[in-house]
Amino acid sequence: MIGYLRGTVNQLFIDCCFIDVQGVGYRVFIATTTRNQLIINNEVTLFTYLNVREDAMQLYGFYTQMEYDIFIKLISVSGIGPKVALGILSAITVEKLCQALGQKQVSILTKLPGIGKKTAERLILELEDKIGAIAEQKDALENVDSLEFEGKEDVVTETTQALISLGYTQAEFMPILKNLKSIDSVESAIKFVLKEFAKR
Template sequence: MIGYLKGTVTHLYNEHCFLDVQGVGYRVFIPASTRQQLAAGSAVTLFTHLNVREDAMLLYGFITTDEYELFQHLITITGVGPKVALGVLSAISPAEFRAAVSQKNAALLTRIPGIGKKTAERLILELKDKLGLPEGFSPVAGKAGLAAEIPQDARQEAAQALVALGYSQSEVGSVLQRIESDGQSAEEMIKLALKEFARR
């Protein structure tokens, strides 16, 4: 098992990067939260998880141990594979995720692309005793923050439409997280997201 890689980012893409480690280039799949902190030519240490399949061996990397540990918890849940777990980390911060699980807020979790009602309930049931509250978290402040989220159906509709257009769940989660504001319709979010994709 490869625990971490320390090297130089040579190429940066939406869902992965190439990391040069002493002349060997590793392709590492990364969440949007990690991607935002990377730049081509920069030296970095990524905590990694090696996923072995019959047809491939895939590396997933994270800039913080918080992201890495949450990823490890997520992939133990039935119905949540590495790609879905990566999408979760692209759509919501570890602190927000822990708060949602602690508060049993399935409605918030189902706003994440790839997470349906049954999976959200399973996440809460199986992780509520494994994940602690984020440091400095206030239940009152947390609920206020969750209440400010956009309506569930609008975000889900926008995410599903964008995925149907060929964008990945992690790309969609990252863009929607940046552009969303209270009260937006699905159509408004789709238009803004397409403009954001066009700038890349």
């Protein structure tokens, strides 16, 4: 499983992009919200999901951890595949989707591409609580840029990526990283975070 890609945006298309990672170009399918954040020739980190089929392997990328989490929840619902899930994320913001599910707004969900009344009702039934939990984490989710370690931005970014690859979410570890008075290396930061988790 490819947890994330960090590379240069080589090309942008309507529903996908090419990310150059040390000379290897990855075709990554993306939602409109992620596409709007990408600039050609700029470096980017995308959280990824690899969809394996009999005839192809397709990589889906997301600019934020929350968008990735919502995508995973969507494809867990019967009848919702990666393409439909990506279409949903292109047609509605994560916040409005969470609101529609939480308030059981079938009329809004049926306006999304590939979603009929029965599928909308299934989405609400299966995801109401799960999506709600993700939405509640939004306020606790701190962006990497909010961590003020002057001159150590790369260390913070690499630490964040490493913790995500270990299976932790930003909502879990960002409050801990924020308590660090200084950050000297990726190794020391990870040890600090893991030590704090062990106390819980």
